[in-house]
Amino acid sequence: MKRTIVALMVSGIAFGSAFASQDNAANVAEAKTIIKAFFEQLKGELEASMKVGGPVNAIKNCQLKAPSIAYDMSARSGWSVGRTSLKLRNPANTPDDWELAVLKSFEERKSAGEDPQTIAKAEVVERNGKSEFRFMKAIPTAELCLNCHGSELKPEVVEALDTHYVADKARGYKLGDIRGAFTLSKPLE
Numbered sequence: 234m235k236r237t238i239v240a241l242m243v244s245g246i247a248f249g250s251a252f253a254s255q256d257n258a259a260n261v262a263e264a265k266t267i268i269k270a271f272f273e274q275l276k277g278e279l280e281a282s283m284k285v286g287g288p289v290n291a292i293k294n295c296q297l298k299a300p301s302i303a304y305d306m307s308a309r310s311g312w313s314v315g316r317t318s319l320k321l322r323n324p325a326n327t328p329d330d331w332e333l334a335v336l337k338s339f340e341e342r343k344s345a346g347e348d349p350q351t352i353a354k355a356e357v358v359e360r361n362g363k364s365e366f367r368f369m370k371a372i373p374t375a376e377l378c379l380n381c382h383g384s385e386l387k388p389e390v391v392e393a394l395d396t397h398y399v400a401d402k403a404r405g406y407k408l409g410d411i412r413g414a415f416t417l418s419k420p421l422e
């Protein structure tokens with residue numbers, strides 16, 4: 234951790250203003266590690282609750298747990314950690330302007346033939362006069378996801394989603410579609 238900060242400061246000095254437009258390898262690596270832990274925790278929780286009570290139970294559990302897992306991950310890592318999408322289930326995950334533009338570019342990159350497993354974007358941006366490192370990574374739709382984000386949902390799943398997410402748009406996905414993205418940020422000073 235200390236090492237990362239030192240490396241950042243050194244490259245900041247070395248590259249001067251050019252630094253702002255550079256992707257930072259150490260930050261990218263750290264973001265990817267956090268995403269892996271976040272994803273495993275979400276997936277573990279999802280699989281466990283599906284085993285206990287099927288997708289309807291998992292939807293209720295996900296509504297409770299997903300936001301708190303993101304919150305814990307943010308508190309532990311010092312990064313802001315979340316998920317977003319062009320077609321949302323939970324409006325609390327609405328993308329900001331930067332995220333919206335990146336999500337659209339991910340769709341274009343996928344259409345151009347890039348593998349959604351590896352589509353990602355890193356950028357140093359200015360927000361409220363401060364430099365911030367931002368990172369997004371596409372989340373491809375896997376088999377498991379189709380239970381709740383696919384186009385052939387069980388009637389009880391539809392009912393549970395209609396009850397808990399009145400404005401749900403996150404249905405009709407196919408295997409390999411980009412379901413959304415992990416979105417992380419960290420202040421640079």
Ligand code: HEC
Nearest residue numbers: 288291292295296299316318321322323326378381403413
């Ligand atoms: C048991 C049903 C269920 C399954 C299976 C499921 N999800 Fe979800 N998903 C949800 C619910 C419920 C939410 C809303 C969570 C919340 O309230 O924050 C959600 C939210 C999301 C979001 C956040 C953006 C948004 O639309 O609000 C992403 C991204 C996402 N899911 C991706 C996936 C992926 C990828 C998989 C497969 C690995 C998956 N989901 C499997 C139910 C499910």
